[in-house]
Amino acid sequence: DIVMTQSPDSLAVSLGERATINCRSSQSVLYSANTKNYLAWYQQKPGQPPKLLIYWASARQSGVPDRFSGGGSGTDFTLTISSLQAEDVAVYYCQQYYYFPFTFGPGTRVDLK
Amino acid sequence: EVQLVQSGAEVKKPGESLKISCQASGYRFTSYWIGWVRQMPGKGLEWMGVMYPGDLDTRYSPSFEGQVTISVDESITTAYLQWNGLKASDTAMYYCARTSGTILEDAFYIWGQGTMVTVSS
Numbered sequence: 287d288i289v290m291t292q293s294p295d296s297l298a299v300s301l302g303e304r305a306t307i308n309c310r311s312s313q314s315v316l317y318s319a320n321t322k323n324y325l326a327w328y329q330q331k332p333g334q335p336p337k338l339l340i341y342w343a344s345a346r347q348s349g350v351p352d353r354f355s356g357g358g359s360g361t362d363f364t365l366t367i368s369s370l371q372a373e374d375v376a377v378y379y380c381q382q383y384y385y386f387p388f389t390f391g392p393g394t395r396v397d398l399k
Numbered sequence: 400e401v402q403l404v405q406s407g408a409e410v411k412k413p414g415e416s417l418k419i420s421c422q423a424s425g426y427r428f429t430s431y432w433i434g435w436v437r438q439m440p441g442k443g444l445e446w447m448g449v450m451y452p453g454d455l456d457t458r459y460s461p462s463f464e465g466q467v468t469i470s471v472d473e474s475i476t477t478a479y480l481q482w483n484g485l486k487a488s489d490t491a492m493y494y495c496a497r498t499s500g501t502i503l504e505d506a507f508y509i510w511g512q513g514t515m516v517t518v519s520s
Binding site: 338 | 443
């Protein structure tokens with residue numbers, strides 16, 4: 287299976303400050319034929335199901351605030367929250383959907399400082 | 400509105416059978432992959448498997464193959480996850496989720512609210 291790792295495990299950020307989460311896959315999830323990275327980011331708040339934020343590594347899902355952005359290619363990816371809001375406190379997961387079975391990272395907890 | 404509504408929490412004993420459900424609405428049920436994700440207490444997300452209701456093509460993660468069965472009933476636009484012989488280690492929240500279309504290699508765009516399964520003697 288493709289192993290997804292995330293760093294840091296957790297981070298605390300002040301309101302309005304930037305939060306950056308890293309995700310690495312054990313193999314490249316870039317498909318050269320269509321130049322797409324098969325990488326998604328999800329947000330999970332306590333007691334709620336996950337919510338898709340980003341797909342194809344950088345495409346923002348409809349309704350997701352533009353303070354959320356995804357970047358990277360190949361094996362290294364980032365999720366950036368440009369100006370953290372109180373409602374962004376959550377666990378964030380990356381997922382590759384290129385190699386079967388599709389695997390999730392272990393999650394990064396984001397809290398307010 | 401596209402929705403996935405899951406059945407309620409279950410408490411079972413080891414060895415018992417269980418089938419939980421996920422009723423879809425607001426879209427053409429047969430045109431999207433629908434799958435299941437496990438989240439054990441306090442842990443992360445695990446991709447279990449998916450089915451394409453249009454042709455019943457089913458794919459399981461090797462970690463879950465033979466342990467669970469995914470099925471659908473197209474007439475009531477409902478997907479199921481079934482166990483024959485629950486174990487305490489099956490205690491978890493189970494989410495159903497849907498992709499964006501006909502392609503297997505896809506993220507999960509829509510999620511159900513989750514079904515908590517507790518297995519305890």
